Amino acid sequence: KKILSKGNHDLWWQTMNKMSAMMKQHHYETISFLHNNAHLCEDFIVVGTRGWYDETKEKVAENTDNAKIVARETMRLHARIEAGRRLDAENPADKPREMIAVLHFPAVFKDYICPEIVAELQKAGIRRCYYGHIHGNYESPARIEYEGITFHLISADYVLFKPERIWPLAEETDEKTEKLTVNGTEIPVADTRKNDGVYLHFCNIQDNSAS
Numbered sequence: 001k002k003i004l005s006k007g008n009h010d011l012w013w014q015t016m017n018k019m020s021a022m023m024k025q026h027h028y029e030t031i032s033f034l035h036n037n038a039h040l041c042e043d044f045i046v047v048g049t050r051g052w053y054d055e056t057k058e059k060v061a062e063n064t065d066n067a068k069i070v071a072r073e074t075m076r077l078h079a080r081i082e083a084g085r086r087l088d089a090e091n092p093a094d095k096p097r098e099m100i101a102v103l104h105f106p107a108v109f110k111d112y113i114c115p116e117i118v119a120e121l122q123k124a125g126i127r128r129c130y131y132g133h134i135h136g137n138y139e140s141p142a143r144i145e146y147e148g149i150t151f152h153l154i155s156a157d158y159v160l161f162k163p164e165r166i167w168p169l170a171e172e173t174d175e176k177t178e179k180l181t182v183n184g185t186e187i188p189v190a191d192t193r194k195n196d197g198v199y200l201h202f203c204n205i206q207d208n209s210a211s
Contacts, residue, residue, distance in 0.1 A: 003041070005034040006050050007104040007132065034102065036076075038084035040091055043168045045084040047124075048102030049076040051117060051131070074116040077101070081124045098169060101129040106153070108146045109134065121149055127169065130154050142185035158182065 006013050013019070016035050023031050032039070039046045052069045084099050107117040107129065121129055127148065132155040134140055140158070144151040154164050159182065 001041075002031045003034050003039050003046065004031065005048055005102050005104065008050065034080075036080070036083075038080055038087050040087055040097075043093075043095075043097055044166065045088050045097050045099040046102060047077070047080040047084040047099060047126075049073050049080060051077075051103040051105035051107060051114065070114060070116050074120050077117065077120050081120070081126075098128070099124060099126055100166065101126050103129060103131045105133050106131045106151065108144050108149075108151050109140075113146070118147060118149065122147060128152065128166075130164075130166075132156075134158065138182075142182045 013035075016033060016037075019033055019035070023029075034046065034048055050073060052066065052073050081099070088097055088099075101121055101124075103117070105114075106112070107114045107121070109131075128150050130152045132153075134153055134155050135157055138158065140153055142153055142158075144153075152164065
């Protein structure tokens with residue numbers, strides 16, 4: 001099962017109906033989208049949105065109302081968190097599921113903070129947030145702790161194209177799990193021989209011919 005979320009280079013990204021029809025047309029039965037919804041993945045509820053920059057971020061797109069886009073992305077995140085809560089309620093489990101968030105743009109990185117996104121994550125009780133977008137910057141920390149939330153950088157090139165394994169917070173990581181050390185931090189990564197578990201990473205899937 002593969003779940004795709006939108007980044008800033010995904011020019012091919014359209015409506016859910018069009019993308020689902022494309023998957024059906026080409027018989028891609030294991031691919032779905034994180035788009036105006038949430039997903040149940042083993043012990044987790046996965047929610048997220050693209051995110052954006054605010055006015056304090058340099059090199060933003062020209063003629064862009066950043067505050068408006070941040071407000072829209074925050075609203076989308078809120079809606080998807082609510083979708084995640086409904087999904088969790090509709091699928092009772094023996095133990096509580098953790099809700100994790102996936103963003104394309106970082107909400108916290110170096111001296112940049114998007115307070116609106118952070119506040120939405122806090123209100124939902126989300127303790128782990130995964131993001132990409134940062135490429136070629138291999139001195140960046142693998143983890144950032146901020147306001148009770150751990151932000152994980154999982155850009156594909158940063159983790160050597162090995163998706164990071166997501167373990168339940170209450171469990172110890174399997175000693176047999178392969179680990180990648182990045183800037184002094186051990187990251188559990190995918191064992192391609194196995195099909196179990198939940199794994200995340202970000203890469204660009206771009207079609208410049210898309211309309």
